[in-house]
Amino acid sequence: xxxxxxxxxxxxxxxxxxxxxxxxxxxxxxxxxxxxxxxxxxxxxxxxxxxxxxxxxxxxxxxxxxxxxxxxxxxxxxxxxxxxxxxxxxxxxxxxxxxxxxxxxxxxxxxxxxxxxxxxxxxxxxxxxxxxxxxxxxxxxxxxxxxxxxxxxxxxxxxxxxxxxxxxxxxxxxxxxxxxxxxxxxxxxxxxxxxxxxxxxxxxxxxxxxxxxxxxxxxxxxxxxxxxxxxxxxxxxxxxxxxxxxxxxxxxxxxxxxxxxxxxxxxxxxxxxxxxxxxxxxxxxxxxxxxxxxxxxxxxxxxxxxxxxxxxxxxxxxxxxxxxxxxxxxxxxxxxxxxxxxxxxxxxxxxxxxxxxxxxxxxxxxxxxxxxxxxxxxxxxxxxxxxxxxxxxxxxxxxxxxxxxxxxxxxxxxxxxxxxxx
Numbered sequence: 373x374x375x376x377x378x379x380x381x382x383x384x385x386x387x388x389x390x391x392x393x394x395x396x397x398x399x400x401x402x403x404x405x406x407x408x409x410x411x412x413x414x415x416x417x418x419x420x421x422x423x424x425x426x427x428x429x430x431x432x433x434x435x436x437x438x439x440x441x442x443x444x445x446x447x448x449x450x451x452x453x454x455x456x457x458x459x460x461x462x463x464x465x466x467x468x469x470x471x472x473x474x475x476x477x478x479x480x481x482x483x484x485x486x487x488x489x490x491x492x493x494x495x496x497x498x499x500x501x502x503x504x505x506x507x508x509x510x511x512x513x514x515x516x517x518x519x520x521x522x523x524x525x526x527x528x529x530x531x532x533x534x535x536x537x538x539x540x541x542x543x544x545x546x547x548x549x550x551x552x553x554x555x556x557x558x559x560x561x562x563x564x565x566x567x568x569x570x571x572x573x574x575x576x577x578x579x580x581x582x583x584x585x586x587x588x589x590x591x592x593x594x595x596x597x598x599x600x601x602x603x604x605x606x607x608x609x610x611x612x613x614x615x616x617x618x619x620x621x622x623x624x625x626x627x628x629x630x631x632x633x634x635x636x637x638x639x640x641x642x643x644x645x646x647x648x649x650x651x652x653x654x655x656x657x658x659x660x661x662x663x664x665x666x667x668x669x670x671x672x673x674x675x676x677x678x679x680x681x682x683x684x685x686x687x688x689x690x691x692x693x694x695x696x697x698x699x700x701x702x703x704x705x706x707x708x709x710x711x712x713x714x715x716x717x718x719x720x721x722x723x724x725x726x727x728x729x730x731x732x733x734x735x736x737x738x739x740x741x742x743x744x745x746x747x748x749x750x751x752x753x754x755x756x757x758x759x760x761x762x763x764x765x766x767x768x769x770x771x772x773x774x775x776x777x778x779x780x781x782x783x784x785x786x787x788x789x790x791x792x793x794x
Contacts, residue, residue, distance in 0.1 A: 389587020414578025
């Protein structure tokens with residue numbers, strides 16, 4: 373992917389959309405209406421490739437290996453890295469959240485208006501919260517009764533579980549049959565990758581259309597306090613994403629410039645589509661460009677995209693502090709630390725539904741004396757923070773892969789150094 377073209381598309385869409393939002397001209401709004409479907413078609417085209425890409429890469433990664441020792445090491449390293457980054461995110465949230473919200477100016481009139489809005493919009497959200505599955509149901513859903521339906525519903529984690537078991541079973545059948553399956557899924561991976569390359573080549577157009585449509589709708593003014601919250605949480609997410617770069621450099625042994633180029637296309641897709649899943653093909657391409665092996669691009673990245681939401685501790689903590697100030701609830705330091713630990717523990721079980729993170733937050737607020745209907749405000753203001761949260765999650769996905777694949781990347785760096793010396 374030509375990174376500079378994607379960046380140009382992103383900036384052009386943002387500038388053009390902002391102009392449209394500021395002008396509110398009916399003609400330009402109609403033009404945006406014609407352009408918007410182009411971005412949706414592009415995202416749908418990316419989503420179309422995700423299941424065959426994940427299934428084929430994961431099968432080859434698992435079935436090709438003669439022993440499970442390597443897979444066990446990769447799996448353990450992945451889980452440890454997940455929690456390491458989540459704890460780091462919680463620490464950053466604890467350091468940034470209180471001073472950011474303490475500086476927020478909230479008048480009595482603004483607080484009353486926001487509370488009224490939250491109460492008015494709380495009904496539908498309460499119904500959605502009641503429909504959330506518990507931990508037991510979430511664990512049960514990992515083994516799908518119908519894997520085809522799970523794939524059609526976009527439930528990637530159950531598909532990964534089935535494919536992993538299928539590939540493990542393939543390692544115990546006759547060698548010639550296993551080789552045939554590996555050859556088939558290898559060919560499927562190559563064909564799907566070719567399609568992804570064609571789609572990614574259109575990224576500047578797709579990103580421009582998506583960002584244009586999103587930016588043109590951001591002309592709706594937020595109240596001062598809500599605008600401050602949106603800016604504060606977005607800034608915290610961007611800062612944390614940048615703080616993860618040194619982790620990829622130090623623990624993943626990736627030169628900073630290499631990692632920046634490798635992750636930027638996936639970040640552009642995340643910022644324009646607000647979908648970690650849609651960013652997966654670009655992540656796989658970035659991982660390959662960084663020298664990561666098939667077990668990393670075929671196993672670690674799909675798993676990370678499915679369950680790893682490193683932005684959760686930051687969004688939950690700052691959102692809770694905002695609501696606590698709005699409703700005049702004092703939250704102690706001990707409570708904040710407890711809440712951060714809870715965010716780390718629950719982040720891997722966030723339901724794959726729109727605003728799933730905010731909906732899961734609602735029941736937790738009650739234990740801190742904060743009215744759960746305040747979540748309606750967080751959802752209403754979620755458009756911009758969700759873009760940056762997705763971008764942060766995608767960055768974390770590649771950081772995890774970099775740390776787990778540090779040996780693969782180190783060899784590539786050594787080869788590049790040797791070539792430059794020669």
